[in-house]
Amino acid sequence: MALTLPFVAAAQDRPDQKAYFGLYKELVETNTTLSSGSCTQAADQIAARLKAAGYADADVTEFSVPDHPKEGGVVAVLKGSDKKAKPILLLAHLDVVEAKRADWQRDPFKLIEENGYYYGRGSVDDKAMGSIWADAMIRFKTEHYAPKRTIKLALTCGEETTYAFNGADWLAKNKRDLIDAEFVLNEGGGGRLDAQGNRQVLALQVGEKAAQNFTFEVTNPGGHSSQPVPDNAIYQLADALKAVQGYEFPVRFTDTTRAFFSGVAASGTAPAPVSDAIKRLLADPNDKQADAIVSRDKAFHSTLRTTCVATLLSGGHAENALPQRATANVNCRIFPGETVDQTLAKLQELAGPKVKVTANAPIRPVAVPPPLDPKVLGPMRAVAAKHFPGVPILPIMSTGASDGIFFEAIGIPVYGAPGTFIDPDGNGTHGLNERIRVKSLYDSRDYLFDLVKAYAG
Template sequence: MKMLLAALVGTTLLSGAAHAATAPIRPDQQAFRALYKELIETNTTLSAGSCTAAAAKMAVRLKAAGFPDDRLITYATPEHPKDGGLVAILPGTSKALKPLLLLAHIDVVEAHREDWVRDPFTLIEEDGYFYGRGTVDDKAQAAIWTDIMVRFAQDKYRPKRTIKLALTCGEETSGAFNGAEWLAANKRDLIDAAYALNEGGGGRSNGTPIAKGGKLEVQTLQVGEKAYQDFTLTATNPGGHSSQPVRENAIYDLSEALLKIRDFTFPVEFNETTRIFFTKVGTARGDAVGKAMLALVANPQDKAALGVVSQDKMLNSMLHTSCVGTMVNAGHALNALPQRATANVNCRMFPGRTSEETQALLAAAIGNPAITIEARIKDKPIAKAPPLDPAITGPVEKLVAKHFPGVPFLPTMLTGATDGVYLEAVGIPTYGVPGYWLDPDGNGLHGLNERIEVASLYQGRDYLTDLVKALAN
């Protein structure tokens, strides 16, 4: 997003953020930091961690704040004892208004100490950043949501809407036990809500810390996301001795299939969110890419405009379903012709598109019926974009103007995927909220030395506190 966001109008220095980063932290921020530290330092990787333990620690904090036991529901299945989570419920005063759900996953991507500069499971504050696995994805949001519920209970705050918190596991590993999916399928009443607030939105800086004169370029509300699906491609052959090769070869057949997928472009599509995004950004840019963006909005079949826009990988991904080869495995011996070759093709399906139609388009692109294609996850939910509801977008944008004056605000579609797909599947519109911001390099998400700017975390927390209050009333 770096090139796109740098072209937006109105890049603005947040003078208040610079002060917040250097001033002593407030007592409420100190309490939040302790909660955040405990969550970061509880390992929740799939290989060696426990979401159940992390959820239990958050439940202890909520109970100490005044939540009764019947409003704190911890859960785990016998088959997945370490993949549990927590639902907390703060009753509202209105019986007419449906609840507001705060969703965050507490599992994290694997992190090995020998690869990191710092211990990934120790919260380290250094040069204006917090370092550690999950400092952004997604324990920043999990800690903020939990902290909001703690403070509301301590203050005996009674919103009109009931507010629910769901901390879940399994978002980071496709095919693992997924708490959001399990709750939606088995405990729908626990998370029933008018809508949910989730990860997927947020801000982007110009890469310089705010305390050192950096600028915040944009804040976004994620309205819709793609659906994640992996397909296994398989080519088979009788094989034989490598000293007598023949043209028919499972590796060659699979390679040709992958190259055809590389060269295949799924049809261009727009929904309400991406149409607004392309129109606003295209107008703001005014350059060749901006003009091409506007041309595509006017005519999605404009191949010349697509050729220009597709040079930006993020913009290109927003326009259609995308599929890419990510893993291959072939052969059984160094001196034998391969009998089998397989590849994983990872697809991110545009909202509304199914695994079946995506698979059919892949098969047509490959054009070789001998190559089998199988979806790795059956019955994958269809991604559904929630409505651009003014009752939600209005308060979101108004508070962006208050907390981040002069910073552009945009609705956007996430080209990745979150647990929101499981809530949307059961009728709970889910939005990725603005608030804390990242640097253009992505801050080490899913990679090494994950970090978040200290000012970003604290100011994002203040924004989200006001947003929850506004939407809950």
């Protein structure tokens, strides 16, 4: 029988861990879905904890906009002693993906400890990092830590839903002074465990793709289904989607992905045919044979190029009528440096003249890959060597998307910090029964706390 302890965590041996668990539990159990939750409530709770730790009102800024009152966030500032040193910004998002109670084995908004895991929506994405950053800011204040470099915290809403109010985007456009920094530490890095819970590799994210949705639409006069004609909106849309399915965007490399694939090829973790194909592809991105071998791995395939895939479909108005309209959503993850307009042009070319292709609002910025800066990556490696000795660390480019893109668009590089180890199945992130290993969470907390201090001086 599974051991279920709703309120007590076995890993809480130290007093500071017990204090952290209270914050983490409160954050996970605060519903922050777009449909029925409130990021503003979560931000209020974090702000109250920061002020109770000793932060002045002037150093804690809560924000929202009138038409999205439940999608607010919070920024906190711990001033450094060296005015010449640019700040660092700790970024995380408060909102979570929708979770239907009927589909989950446990209440998604009750933190449950079971068999060495914490279960709950957001237990990984992104309330693990959000709670760790907030807890670190509280500990810095209560321990009277005096950093040389100013440390900033931004917890925002809207990351998980494209049509929500995005706090990171709003801060970047409206409050540059408040969040200005030399660089940002964000989600997107982490680490991978094997099925037995052994650490395999650490990942530090250096760059990401830009997420963009496009609508494919075909309109037609329609008519009676008893007299079919060649001009059929559903068939024309299907042909366009098949053309997208059959197209491979060209292979591209950034400094990060080149370093990643070079590391994979040299590490011996991939079978010899794959390692050899990676080396060939690094030498010649147009090597189709090598591309086919490497791209058998879906993660490698997406890391090499822009990808577009149909995700939603609608067509017709009656079962006994020819369709007057058929539409589809195509979700693209655009490779750094490539633009929405370039991708739109290619999709329109593939779809043909009878299909209208439009880019859906909001239009995301062009993804800007940050540099492989030794001043940023060096401390990540050095602190990891102490906390996770012997575990290799590789730079990666996220094939997903995060709020980092809004800061990169205004010239602030963003790095996904390593340290949070995840199981091979992804721990239910964005899916059912999201969970994180208890040990992984507390190990990550210790690593990230020391990492921030290494940067701040």
